[in-house]
Amino acid sequence: MKTELPLATQVDQNGRYGRFGGRFVPETLMYALNELETAFREAIADPAFHEELRTLLEEYSGRPTPLTYAQRLTEYVGGARLFLKREDLNHTGAHKINNTLGQALLAKRMGKKKLIAETGAGQHGVASATVAALLGMECKVFMGEEDVRRQQLNVFRMELLGAEVVPVRSGTRTLKDATSEAIRHWVTHVEDTFYMIGSVVGPHPYPEMVRTFQRVIGDEARSQFLYREHRLPDHVVACVGGGSNAIGMFAAFLADREVQLHGVEAAGHGLSTGQHAATLSQGKPGVLHGSFSYLLQDEHGQVIPAHSISAGLDYPGVGPEHAHLKETGRVRYTSVTDEEALDAVRLLCRTEGILPALESAHAVAEAVRLARTLPREQTVLICLSGRGDKDVETIRAEEAKRR
């Protein structure tokens, strides 16, 4: 790993980022979390592990992903210059592969052959199924029934890759309930099963581990940007559901105080409608899925279902490090509606020939809004976390509604 981060963003020995994080799980899992933390620390101190991961990232996933100057988009917007970090060009089409390769190699080191994962949009599920096939491991993916319906293509891809997709019928039948069900399965099979969490959420050491595996995004983007522009970007924008692509990107820039960081949540139908996934803007601190962070909840502490057109952002929680970055003011968190994200999809398609994932379109929308207010000398770097092939049906249905 590269430069050390400022202390304020380092996790402490209890897995806390400031007051956020920790381990709020059934006792049955505590031994497994301790075991995982030990294995993770040993792995990241082992040059052989880095070498194996680096080789897979380069030879299998296709890293480094390019930095693209979005010239036509910049001309259209008429403000700051816009750049894209192309995580959509990873194998399987999103940044999720960085983390699953890391965690699956760790599982292999620990001698575990059964992998489980939760998925919303299906990108983490597809990435999990992919690395399981690559490394010859069993894989079960928990997915809310509503997401199974919305993301049929990804369900088929996972099955084609040899994974078992388990539809989850409890609660809101989306990512929240898929995650709960994956944890329940893990509680039952903890002795031989490795749980690959797809975002910087969950009990310690998951947020730290996923951030470590996603940091490659920011490290690459930072050096690519310096190489091309001989300076750092003025603004960096990334979408935030659980927040893994954003943490991966931000991690490399946290110490660069002159770089302004923006996290974009899903405002769904609008913040005032109650149908959104803007956890940091509208939530309160609480515990969900093993960590203390911001959470959409009612006054009695019951979790409120989230809404977003993007299945990957449709989550009432958020990674604890984001909660800390919000409270310390290092990152500005804002939100973009379903409608604005759809407009951004169309805009990026027509100006750059790039179809972004609906998740990533939230970052594009905010970057465009921001760039308009800035002079031409300034630069905005967008984390384009994934490609939109999986969302084509959803987008088409929305376009049909508009007509």
Added chain:
Amino acid sequence: MTVIEQALRKPSEVRLIPFLVAGDPDPDTTLDLLRLLDEEGVAVVELGVPYSDPLADGPVIQEAATRALTHGMNLSRVLALAKTARESGVRVPLVLFSYVNPLIQMGFERFAKAAREAGIDGVIVPDLPVEENEALRTACADHGLDVIPLVAPTSRERVRMIAEQGQGFVYCVSSLGTTGVRDGFSRDVDAFLEEVRRVSPVPTVIGFGISRPEHVRRFSRHADAVVVGSALVRLIGERRDALQHPAKREQALAEIRAFVRELKTE
């Protein structure tokens, strides 16, 4: 010695701890069930606070919690319900089973005070391992409320550390997995229970998956009391229409009473 500990040290072959989801199928029925369990001489009652995301629970308790939430149940109302039960003469020690988030939202200090005033004797928080429970323990200590820790077969070298924190009792999880009926139990569980018993300063209780009188008898040899949760909650769930029907209610309560008696039979 706290009242919970006293209840678990009373001479008896079989000490039963039934679990109810507060407000399922409705608060009045929960009150009647509390009176019924008190009359049947159970050792302690575990009162579950319904929660939207019950990670440690299987489908039976999850569905019961969802039903209770639909009827507007929440932590404050559970405490009010306990208070009413106490006022109507229910004497059995009451232990609240709640996920941590509702407690955080109420505030630990406010919760501990309100729980004590409502006649609650202890609290079990399934998603608050000992490493995270210091703030709750401090708040509860101020109000004489036991914080009951859980210990699992996977706890290994953590067993002693957890047991040493025991207040009221130490809750031993019978096997891996969530709450819910199990067909059988591993032989290893007996050794696990004896190990906890050796190091625990307070009584030991076993739960998760225990549904039949023979399970209760079997585990009564290795623990001071046995929790029956999902099996009872399922029975209540199956009788919920009858329980809410004036003409059929008595019969349904009698069936539940018979089930509890059968579990307690030595």
